[in-house]
Amino acid sequence: MALLITNMQQQFQCKKCGQCCRIKGTVSLLPEEVDAIAAKLGMSVYQFTAKFTNLMPDRKSLTIIDGNGTSCVFLSDSGLCVINDTKPIQCRNFPMGWHYKGAETICRGLQETKYDR
């Protein structure tokens, strides 16, 4: 199993199309990710969370807001993530750490990767 996943990861190539940042959904933030992204943006945690996050229904965790209603606020016009080196683990792990049923319909990298669907 481990070998299979390693082979898939080696084969997978992100096309940097930004489609996974445009799908409807939420991007959750761990507390240390809040600190890292705020520092990256030169903001205090207070400023960052007030401007760029929403509270989840559980009232314990935060998510990144959408920019224009159709994509994550941190997706640039050129289709790249402006916080790429500090992006949340949820983003970092897609699609080889996790993905959802039908993810290959939006992810060209997955379309070109051989794996058991």
Ligand code: SF4
């Ligand atoms: S949809 Fe797939 S190929 Fe496109 S940026 Fe996201 S991970 Fe990369």
Ligand code: SF4
């Ligand atoms: S944080 Fe970056 S990688 Fe994650 S959804 Fe937003 S733009 Fe995409």
